[in-house]
Amino acid sequence: MSRTLARPYAQAVFEVAQAENCLEPWERFLMRLSDILAVPSLARMLSHPRVDHRERVEIVKLALGESLRAEENNLIALLVQHDRLLEASDLLTQYQALKMRTESMIECAVTTAVHLDARGKETWITHLAARFNRKIRLVCRMDPGLLGGAELRVGDHVWDASIRGQIEELSHLLTAHL
Numbered sequence: 067m068s069r070t071l072a073r074p075y076a077q078a079v080f081e082v083a084q085a086e087n088c089l090e091p092w093e094r095f096l097m098r099l100s101d102i103l104a105v106p107s108l109a110r111m112l113s114h115p116r117v118d119h120r121e122r123v124e125i126v127k128l129a130l131g132e133s134l135r136a137e138e139n140n141l142i143a144l145l146v147q148h149d150r151l152l153e154a155s156d157l158l159t160q161y162q163a164l165k166m167r168t169e170s171m172i173e174c175a176v177t178t179a180v181h182l183d184a185r186g187k188e189t190w191i192t193h194l195a196a197r198f199n200r201k202i203r204l205v206c207r208m209d210p211g212l213l214g215g216a217e218l219r220v221g222d223h224v225w226d227a228s229i230r231g232q233i234e235e236l237s238h239l240l241t242a243h244l
Contacts (some may be wrong), residue, residue: 076160100154102129122146171201175219179212
């Protein structure tokens with residue numbers, strides 16, 4: 067399912083979650099669903115032509131391993147019926163985007179050459195929250211190849227303040243004038 071195909075499903079789930087005041091439980095459910103459907107052996111079983119819709123629903127419910135609310139059962143059945151079950155990760159991504167927008171939150175991915183400790187993360191969150199005037203969901207990555215500094219991604223925008231980025235920029239400038 068592309069993001070475009072996932073959008074109406076995510077919107078419907080989000081509206082139900084808002085009406086029930088259950089944004090977090092729905093997000094956890096979608097995360098679990100996405101995780102189990104990412105297991106290759108389960109995905110193969112669910113896509114087998116001899117497994118009918120009813121059996122697919124039951125397999126997913128068993129894989130989730132706990133009692134589900136009626137709305138969660140309905141979502142699984144709907145995804146199976148429209149052959150969208152194995153694309154649950156796109157649905158999760160779209161749901162999280164809607165949830166973050168409602169909570170006035172943005173996701174910022176910071177990549178550093180070394181591991182960020184709790185104090186470093188808090189510093190990033192504080193500065194980014196002040197810069198964007200929103201709550202921040204910080205995603206930290208480590209890439210020793212940066213050599214130092216950091217790379218920040220917010221939506222489609224990238225700010226590269228890494229040593230590797232500066233070296234590449236300098237190299238480009240030097241070779242452009244030769």
